[in-house]
Amino acid sequence: MSEAYDRGPVEDFGRWREFRAGMWAWIFHKFTGWVLVGYLFTHIAVLSTATASDPTVYTSTLQGLEELLIVRILEVGLLAVAVFHILNGVRLLFVDLGLGLENQDKSFYASLVVTAAITVASVPTFLAGV
Amino acid sequence: MSEHYSSFDRGGPRWLLQRLTAVFLIGVLAFHFFLLHFVNHAADITFMGTQTRMSQVGYFATMVMFLITATFHGVNGVYNALVNQGLSGTRKRAVGAVLTLASIALIAQGIRVAIAMTDLL
Numbered sequence: 001m002s003e004a005y006d007r008g009p010v011e012d013f014g015r016w017r018e019f020r021a022g023m024w025a026w027i028f029h030k031f032t033g034w035v036l037v038g039y040l041f042t043h044i045a046v047l048s049t050a051t052a053s054d055p056t057v058y059t060s061t062l063q064g065l066e067e068l069l070i071v072r073i074l075e076v077g078l079l080a081v082a083v084f085h086i087l088n089g090v091r092l093l094f095v096d097l098g099l100g101l102e103n104q105d106k107s108f109y110a111s112l113v114v115t116a117a118i119t120v121a122s123v124p125t126f127l128a129g130v
Numbered sequence: 131m132s133e134h135y136s137s138f139d140r141g142g143p144r145w146l147l148q149r150l151t152a153v154f155l156i157g158v159l160a161f162h163f164f165l166l167h168f169v170n171h172a173a174d175i176t177f178m179g180t181q182t183r184m185s186q187v188g189y190f191a192t193m194v195m196f197l198i199t200a201t202f203h204g205v206n207g208v209y210n211a212l213v214n215q216g217l218s219g220t221r222k223r224a225v226g227a228v229l230t231l232a233s234i235a236l237i238a239q240g241i242r243v244a245i246a247m248t249d250l251l
Contacts, residue, residue: 037204050247
């Protein structure tokens with residue numbers, strides 16, 4: 001483990017050049033968390049079209065959104081955010097259990113690499129038929 | 131632990147519930163994304179297809195649990211992030227109340243939507 005010394009609060013973003021892996025992981029996890037909770041409220045709002053008396057409202061709303069290229073691109077972004085949050089979340093659970101703390105920087109880099117690989121591999125699926 | 135950062139007081143009930151919901155959400159979020167983007171393409175989703183899935187008791191129960199745990203995990207995360215940024219006193223209580231009301235509204239509306247999607251009820 002790296003030597004212990006006070007680097008100041010991670011909230012002081014002006015020091016970002018000094019940030020190390022653990023601090024970037026903290027920031028990325030927070031950012032992806034904000035995106036996901038924001039999406040959750042949006043998602044329920046869109047799915048609320050299912051409460052319309054005419055079921056075609058739901059179908060046409062979802063299919064109409066899926067016809068937009070920007071929606072497909074945002075979905076790729078959402079996948080990237082979700083995959084990173086999941087992988088880094090697994091990493092955090094292990095760190096909380098005291099497992100792999102000495103390699104927490106490597107597991108953060110692994111989370112980034114695997115997120116990038118899954119995101120790139122998913123692009124053809126998300127953009128199909130648009 | 132110079133490299134360990136968390137917005138939570140370790141060992142508290144919020145900290146524990148955040149982790150317990152995380153374990154559930156890891157599996158269910160991955161399942162949800164895979165099922166509705168790779169098995170069933172999002173562009174092909176229809177009300178009839180949604181109703182077929184939501185009319186299976188296990189799937190319906192999983193989605194309702196997904197809604198409740200995701201809302202708790204997300205809103206609890208936001209609350210702790212704000213407290214971590216220095217929120218305190220009356221503002222902390224006001225933010226807590228607003229987030230609690232938003233959570234209750236989201237879960238209520240989500241369950242209303244889930245019921246509209248199923249023919250179980």
